Amino acid sequence: MNRLLLKTVFVSFLLLTALGAYLKIIHSELADDFLIIGLITSLVFLFCFISNVIKARHITPNEKFMWVVGFVFMGWLAGGLYLIKHHKVI
Secondary structure (H helix, E strand, O other): OOHHHHHHHHHHHHHHHHHHHHHHHOOOOOHHHHHHHHHHHHHHHHHHHHHHHHHOOOOOHHHHHHHHHHHHHOHHHHHHHHHHHOOOOO
16 A cells, blocks of 8 residues: 555544544534544544555564554554554555
């Protein structure tokens, strides 16, 4: 999968979710819309990153399991680490 696509999905996931949370804090009417778009983007993020990990040949099965669990439970942290750690490999 293209590295630019992974970066774009990851950054949009972070920005839309953070913007939705901020708008929710200040009681804006647009907060729900941004949170829903952020949720959809997070699902796209999960699909892209998990499919990239599963298709990777240089990652052992144990590491694949670790990355998938990380993406599901700590998406933003695991996504950032994956982009940093595997930046030349992707």
